[in-house]
Amino acid sequence: MTPHLRRVLVLLLLVLAPIPVAARPAWACSCATGFDPLEQAEVAFVGVADQVDPDWFGSEVEVEFSVESVLKGRPGDTVTLVTMKDSASCGYEFVEGGQYRVYASGGQTWSCDGNELLSAGHGGGDRTRTVFWGGTVFVLLVVAGGVTWLIRRS
Structure with missing residues (x-):
């Protein structure tokens, strides 16, 4: 491999490596307005x-709640609901320890259902963000190692 080609490859790695880190999700979810969430919900x-x-391999999140008070239906002492992983898919981002007013139907809840955070949790359930940043650091280390290897071979 010629020194010129190596330099071009190093430059390409430096330019293209941050792209997965800088990418943001597309916002595809839009909600109807002007409805009463309590009327729409089964529970x-x-x-x-x-x-x-x-x-981790799908697009859903399962959330288990301890019920403090019932607004509609008969949810029981604990309720397990499914939502999507991200808000672009109309998922609601629940955090462990957070207190919520939750509206659900058919064992599912969405960001458009009118759910509300009443008090913040301790944040212990924020594994997705940890995995994202851990993966980002790993990719950057691999790219840096590849660049170093290419420069030393020049």
Whole structure:
């Protein structure tokens, strides 16, 4: 490999490596307005998100709540609901320990259902962000190692 070609490859790596880090999701979810969330829901309650478990290979998140008060329906002492992973897919981002007013139908809840954060949690369930930044650091280290290897071979 010629020194000129190596320099071009190094430059391409430096320019293209940050692209996955800088990319943002497209906002595809839009909600209707002017409706009463309590009327639309099968079940409504105030509760604490005890466990937020994303499906790492799918697009859903399963959230388990401890019910504090019932607004509609018969949810029981605990409720497990499914939502999408991100708001672009109309998912609602629940955080472990957070207290929410939740509106659900058919075992699912969405960002358009009128859910409300009443008090912030401790943030212990923010694994998605940790995985994202860990993956970003890993990619940058691999790119830096590749650049170093290419420069030393020049």
